[in-house]
Amino acid sequence: QLHLQESGPGLVEPSETLSLTCSVSGGSIDIGKNYWGWIRQPPGKGLEWIGNIFYSGSAYYNPSLRSRVTISVDTSKNQFSLELDSVTAADTAVYYCARSDYDSWNGYWDYFDYWGQGILVTVSS
Amino acid sequence: QSALTQPASVSGSLGQSITISCTGTSSDIGTYNYVSWYQQHPGKAPKVMIHEVSKRPSGVSDRFSGSKSGNTASLTISGLQSEDEANYYCSSFTTSTTLVFGGGTKVTVL
Numbered sequence: 001q002l003h004l005q006e007s008g009p010g011l012v013e014p015s016e017t018l019s020l021t022c023s024v025s026g027g028s029i030d031i032g033k034n035y036w037g038w039i040r041q042p043p044g045k046g047l048e049w050i051g052n053i054f055y056s057g058s059a060y061y062n063p064s065l066r067s068r069v070t071i072s073v074d075t076s077k078n079q080f081s082l083e084l085d086s087v088t089a090a091d092t093a094v095y096y097c098a099r100s101d102y103d104s105w106n107g108y109w110d111y112f113d114y115w116g117q118g119i120l121v122t123v124s125s
Numbered sequence: 126q127s128a129l130t131q132p133a134s135v136s137g138s139l140g141q142s143i144t145i146s147c148t149g150t151s152s153d154i155g156t157y158n159y160v161s162w163y164q165q166h167p168g169k170a171p172k173v174m175i176h177e178v179s180k181r182p183s184g185v186s187d188r189f190s191g192s193k194s195g196n197t198a199s200l201t202i203s204g205l206q207s208e209d210e211a212n213y214y215c216s217s218f219t220t221s222t223t224l225v226f227g228g229g230t231k232v233t234v235l
Contacts, residue, residue, distance in 0.1 A: 046229040111161035111176035
């Protein structure tokens with residue numbers, strides 16, 4: 001059974017960089033059948049897609065966050081990570097990592113079938 | 126990119142059927158069949174209920190069904206049960222090689 005677990009600081013100061021890691025167990029991140037993604041949810045609000053990455057490092061980002069986001073992958077550790085620069089209170093949210101189904105024939109990714117439990121990150125001084 | 130449009134809330138009585146709409150554009154739902162629906166209970170991670178417009182993952186009740194017409198996708202829950210009370214989100218792949226979610230719909234079982 002695949003398991004994803006987010007880790008990182010729960011409190012980040014304004015203007016600093018938010019850094020989170022997703023550790024994947026029960027399966028390999030580099031088999032090329034999936035993309036791996038980050039999704040966030042501000043308290044009481046809806047889901048927002050942040051970005052997806054392939055094991056090769058090919059990444060796609062939400063245009064509204066692209067200037068501040070970097071997603072990277074470390075296949076040796078079976079992990080992928082999120083960095084969000086210059087955070088403000090508006091970045092306070094539960095951050096989820098998830099596995100995305102990948103249609104390799106067409107080059108499209110589809111639904112998220114496995115999710116981490118989520119980690120609340122608060123931006124405050 | 127703009128979020129897909131969902132009604133804020135939908136309600137129904139036990140045993141009834143309800144339908145949640147998800148309206149996008151020709152840049153997302155109108156072009157691709159990569160439309161998914163997620164159920165989220167308070168404090169829990171989302172769970173996929175439907176993918177590729179109408180496909181149900183293993184273990185998801187056949188009371189959940191999906192469809193699409195033009196730029197609008199729909200999720201129907203038949204035989205409404207108390208455990209169906211949750212928030213539901215749609216999502217779609219886009220022509221910009223991104224993913225967009227809907228704003229979410231709160232389903233209340235009366």
